[in-house]
Amino acid sequence: MWYKISNIIIKFRLYLIILLVAITGFMAYQGQFVKWSFVLANVVPDHDPDMVDFMEFKRVFGEDGNILALGVLDSAVYKVDNFRKFSYMSDALMKVNGVNDVVSLPSLSKLVKDQEEKKFKLVPVFDKIPADQDDLDSLIKYAQDIKFYSGQLINPDNGASVVLVTIQKELMDSDARNRVIGDILFVTESFEKDTGIKLRYAGLPYVRYINTSKLKDELRMFLVLSVIVTGFILFLFFRSFKVLLVALAIIGMVVLWVVGTLVLLDYEITLLTGLLPPIIVVIGIPNTVYMINKYHQEYFAHGDQERAIRTIIQKIGIVTFITNVTTAVGFLVLALTDIVILKEFGIVAGINILATFVVSMIMIPCIFSYLKPPGRRHLKHLEFKALDKVLTALDNLVHRYKEYVFIATAIVAIVCCYGITKIEAVSFMVDDLPEESQTKKDLEFFEKNFAGVMPLEIVVDTKQKKGVQNLSNLRKIDEFESFLDSIEYVSKPMSVVSFIKATRQAFYNDKSSYYSLPNSRDKNFILRYLKEETDESDLASGFIDSTGQKIRISLKMADIGSVKMDSLVNQVIQPRIDSIFGETKFDVAITGTTLLFIKGNKFLIDNLIMSMVIAFVIIAFIMALLFRNFKMIVICLIPNVIPLLITGGMMGLVGIPLKPSTALIFSIAFGISVDDSIHFLAKYRQELFANNFFVPVAVSKSIRETGASMIYTSVILFFGFVIFAASEFGGTVALGVLTSTTLLMAMLTNLTLLPALLLRFDNGKRNATQHPLIEQYPEFYDEEEDEEIDLGLIEVDPPSTDKGEESK
Known part of the structure; x- marks a missing residue:
């Protein structure tokens, strides 16, 4: 089949180039319409009970994640000017188009x-x-005594203040x-x-x-970096601008296809x-x-250019196809999840x-x-002495010291399995940002x-x-709020x-000691206000539904991470809900963007593991x-599982948590790393047939021929992925560092452990009449190649008259 494909490609080469260029032009045209996503990724399924509660909350009370907070802790802000x-x-913030409301210390309202x-x-x-500082100080002290705002807009302990800007939810x-x-x-x-504050x-x-x-x-930076880094390494290997330009042209075409596919x-x-785009650059090289x-x-x-060109199609076409399929599988399996962002990522990556x-x-x-x-x-690079020494050393290692390879692998695997037991699955709302970033520091300010x-x-x-309006209901809720x-x-x-x-405090002339629920003596007057004015008061209407049946309790909390959050909700808050409301008909639901985000990350990790x-x-199955x-399936998989164990062990021992960005690494890296095994085993089986099924020779020749390409590609993949370590997003850094490490380890195991396993467990015996799919690798005997032999070119020298000389 690949012989026919090579003929078609060479015969219609100009038309095929024009076709691909035309497709690329179409994709480039489509690319101008690509859109950026501004939607907070929703990874929890719509049918999940927590998602149902959250959607109902948004329907009744509106968005909870549309408030931008501005904080200040500087006594200078309380100076008159x-x-x-x-x-x-x-006032200026309130006038910004798209801002619904601004609540700040200067704009505070009080009940009178x-x-x-x-x-x-x-x-x-x-x-x-006020123009007078004493008058201003008096008003600020008065504002701090309004219990409704204390701890919400003003920190009474140190004078810190916050401005809450509500953005239109649409x-x-x-x-x-x-x-x-x-x-x-x-x-x-x-x-x-203007103020220096x-x-x-x-x-x-x-x-x-x-x-x-x-x-x-960052996406622009990584695309440029990936091209520069991979291009530079490619040039170092081949020392040819032609090779570099061809490679970059091919990768450039596929990058445009990625954008067009989106x-x-x-x-x-x-x-x-x-x-x-940068991942495709790295993987495509x-x-x-x-x-x-x-x-x-x-x-x-042999010096024949056309024959060499046909050979790269005929002899490695199927293997290259299979390796691309296995890499694509690592991405396409993401399309089987229930998570939209993973589906889209997997589908676009797999297709391209x-x-x-x-x-x-x-x-x-x-x-x-x-x-x-190509010139001399x-x-x-085919006679690169340093690389030849490396391959010779690897060849000697697997032949002479394969038992040490097994022992070292076993020790590493045991240590890594221990490390894996130490991995914690934890994620934070903003854990993608570096600790030293200003955003993280600002968040710490608000948490403190x-x-x-x-x-x-x-x-x-309340059902x-x-x-x-039922005072007994309010007292239970007040107990719960206390x-x-x-909680810290x-x-x-x-x-x-x-x-x-707050209405009761206002009723008693703003005395803070009266900030409590009405008692039997004053409840009628105060609750009458709620009955008559609820629909008109913005302060109250955002916290009860139109029927007065549902009551919203709004909280702000620190970004404590998924583990503590889960413990807080299920082991602290929920038991108290059961204790306070257990004997009532009340239905109490904990919800909000924070809870859904944390649950979404757990759901994401579970899907990635699956x-x-x-x-x-x-x-x-492909194997x-x-x-x-x-x-052979087991021998092929072991060298590619060990690198995953090493990565998992590193995560546990170093303290890198399992989160969506790190869980994503394993399926991607496995799909890429298994490519080296396929290339090696394809060459190995060919050498078995060529060397009378003698395993040691077949292993040596396989290391020599495929080793160089495996090292070249692994170096490119390592540096191509490690550039993501320059990101400011922790998840992207983890993706880059751990993926590059995994692929480097995969190269080492495929050049040491894989041949050692073959030497130890494969006897080389094959049934010459039965050929599995891998033996369609056209360096095996192919009748169609015989048709190319011109018998007229065969010359036989006469026997030598010198008995000591071998006949030619």
Whole structure:
């Protein structure tokens, strides 16, 4: 088959080049319509009970993750001039298009008892900014005594203050979000410049804005770096600008295909799909290395360019195809998950890895058929003495010291298995950001002064209309809120209970000692206000539904991580819910963006682990089709499982947690690393037939011929993936460092452990009449190659008259 394919490619080479260029042009045209994703990735299925609760919460109460927090801890802000500018800043923020509300110290409102109307009304605390410092200090002290705001907007212990900016929820998942936050930053940075007072920034809108901005910059950087690094290494190996330009042209085509595929499938650029262009650059280069190295080897052997070009199609076509399939499998299994971002990443990657094979298989033979044959300078890498010494050392190692290879592997495997038991699956809302980043420092500020800014919501369904007006219901909720307020990582709760307490404090002329629920003596008046004014008061309406049946308890918390979060919810909060509301008909649901994010990461990790298992099974099945020999399947898989154990062991011993970015590594790295095994075993089986099934010779020749290409490609893959360590995102750093390490280990095991296993467990015996799929590798006997032999060119020298000389 591959003989016919080679004829078709060479015969129609010009038309095939034009076709691929046309497809690339079409994909480049489509690429201009690619969109960036601004949606917070939803990885929890819609049918999950927690997701059902969260969607119901959003339907009733709206978005919980649309608040941007500005913090300040500087006594200078309470000076008259600065406080006036602080007030101007709050007013300017309110005028930003896309901002719904701004709550800050200068804009605080208080409840005032209206004696004539017998109602409460909201009036500003700072009707105007006093010119006198003493008057301002008095008002600030008054604001700090309003219990409703204490711990929410003001830290009474150190004077830290926070400004809460609510962004329109419909803008949160669109490009307009970045425009709004950009306008907000323009206002705040002007305040900082004018006063010298530093502001702190936090909240999901800000974190997502920072992440998106950094992501765009990094993707461009990584694409350029991947091209420079892989191109430089490629040039060092082959010392040919022609090889470099051809390789980069092929990779450039496939990168355009990646972007075009995103548009055609109506996908957007996410944190994962955005990594595909540089990943494709790194993964696509090995195809070029194997094919050009084979082309040079063939041309070096016989000097016939056309024959060498045909050979790279005929002799390694199927093996290259299989290795690309196994690599694609590592990505495509992600499409089997229930998670949209993984599906999209896996589908686009898998399609374009197979496209890389098609483009390479056509473009490399076609282009080189138009170019001059390689010169002696370009073939020097075939006689690279340093590499030859390395391969000789590896050959001696596996022949003479294979038992030591097994012992070393066993020791490493045992240590790594111990390390794997130490791995913790933990993730944080912003753990992708480096510890020294300003965003992390700002988050720590809010956690220290206001218990954090990550939203956590609790909805209490009283199961009766106007249940909010039942004082006994409110007392139970108040008891529960008192418990929540005692938790270290959780902010003071905000709910309609807080609002009712504030009305009682206002009723008694703002005396803080009266900040509590009404008693039997004053409840009728105060609860009447709630009955008559709830729908009109923004303070209350955001915390009860339209029927007065459901009550929202809003909390902010520290980014404590998935493990502590799970323990907090299930072992601390939920038992107290059962204790307080167990004998009632109340339905209490814990929800919010933070809870869903943490649960989503656990769901993501579980899916990635399952994907790894599926990839392992599929690739094992491919091995079974190739070899039809259980022993060979095991021998092939062992050298590729050991690197995964090493990576897992490193994670456990060094303390790298299992999270989505690190779990993703295993299926991807396994799909790539098994390529070396296939190349090696394909060559090994060919050498068995060529050397009378003598295993030691077959192993030695396989190391010599495939070893160079394996080292070349592994070095490119290592440096190609390690560039991701330059990222500011912890997940991308982990992906780069651990994947590059895994692939480097895979090269070592495939050049040491794999041949050692063959020497120890393979007797070399094969049934010459039965040929598994791997023996379609056309360096085996192929009748169609016989047709190329011109018998007229065969010459036989006469016997030598010198008896001591062998006949030629």
